[in-house]
Amino acid sequence: MASIIDIKEECALHVRNFEFTYKGAAAPSLKKVTMPIAKHSITALIGPSGCGKTTLLRSFNRMHDLYPGNSYAGEIEFEGRNILGAKEDLIHLRTKIGMIFQKPTAFPMSIFDNVAYGMRLGGIKNKTELNDRVEKALKDAAIWKEVGDRLKHDANGLSGGQQQRLCIARAIAVEPEVLLFDEPTSALDPISTQGIERLVIELKERVSIIIVTHNMQQAARVSDYTGFMYLGELIELGQTEELFVTPKEKLTQEYITGKFG
Amino acid sequence: MTAVQKRVFINKIALALSTLSALIALGFLFWILGVLVMKGVGALNWNIFIFEGAPPGNPESGLKHALVGQAILIGMATAIGVPLGILAGTYLSEYGKNSKLAHTIRDISDIMMSAPSIVIGAFVYAVVVMPMGHFSAWAGAIALGIIMIPVILRTTDDMLQLVPGELREAAFALGAPKYKVILSVVYRGAKAGILTGVLLGIARVGGETAPLLFTSFNDNFFTTDLNEAMPSLTVTIFNYATSPYEDWQQLGWAAAFILSMFILGLNILGRVILFAGKKRK
8 A cells, every 4th residue: 555665775774564552542653653764864854744754753762661651563673673672772762873863952061961972971081082082073063163172061051053064063073874854944943954954964874864754845855865754654655746746645645735634 | 979989989998998997917027127226226235245145234245145145045946957957848849749648748737837835845845854863955056957947948849840841851951860951950049049048047036935935945154065055146036025123124135126127137137148049930
């Protein structure tokens, strides 16, 4: 029924027959989702509110485990293993699969300490190494020019767009394999949005990216692959251009032409 | 009189009555403060800080014993009440959340907050003073610490819950274990609020007299022995103010003034810190 493209290149993640049920819910919120996530490319997830795109995204780093009672079924393969296993080391998993949230989440500490947070958790104490890697992460996140001379300042003094790039710097500082973006620009102005989009495209050289967005134009602008979800199912996954120009599924066609949403 | 005129008239009466009530209520407050300042400032002098209590008529008498005793009692009560209050508040906000146990603790804490402090004094008398056989600074500090706990527990719980959930998730998403998320992110986000709770908790017990009457009791002389009765400003005020001697009454006014300014200062400082913390966000 669903139309899922067969990705020829190497994949970062494989989702197979994945189901997710929230605590106390009668029916699963995600039903039999199967999708490959290509390595070093950007996969966008689109669909109307409540379709399960954020739920799927938060499964990749097992964020749902923070709230007891939720349950997974099926398989998400990452680095040769199913990460849904009970023995999965979530702390290790989350250093490999980072996440950027909808609202900027700068911690109440200095800019430097924000970026160093994940590295310090990983046990890096050497001052020179920390300094070098903080600088590199901030440069990679295209925010070094703005904050390089005030690393000791409170991160909450930055603008929304700067805070979001700081969060990206913080996430890439621990050198993850995959980055999850949960509507990263929906709280930002158009200029900041442009900056984040440019940054996301640059980052795919080094990490595989999955981005959830409400904004179809954004998916079309930044992503290589797009998945359209509806009522907990993945309806179609294809190359972004094809999906937007010649969708294979009628539902996809109706959604991207604005017949519902 | 038309209907509208009647409504305007009633409105004016209601406004006049409520304004008058507010003025009367505030009037008493300023009356108290005014008398306190007039009598208290007049009674202040350096001898108060240099000399301990003495028999009436002795010019070399002061409040050193009560000031130091008060500081020791409050310091020890803080050492007992603050860690317990903050840790319990952390449990409620970060672990217990909406569980039955957490709600029960919150309810009991609220009841404890409005419990008459003399009851807590009686409790400490029964479980500490009686077995020890005598009054002690320990007993007084434990009583004050117990009174402090619900105040700090509740503010800590409330302030931690104000820290956005996304901030916790962001720390988890970087691979932080739960205790690190709480220590390095949640506490930092709520530190102004928690500090305010601590200051208000100290201010709350600073003026307690009843629970000290049968725990640390009182002493007219300087002591730092925690196993003995310990003087405090509040009980000293009670003793000196009700005495028939003019010079003791003067010392009572001075003690009342110092204590009030201390508590007023703590309250103002607590508000300033909370306000500054809010403005930063």
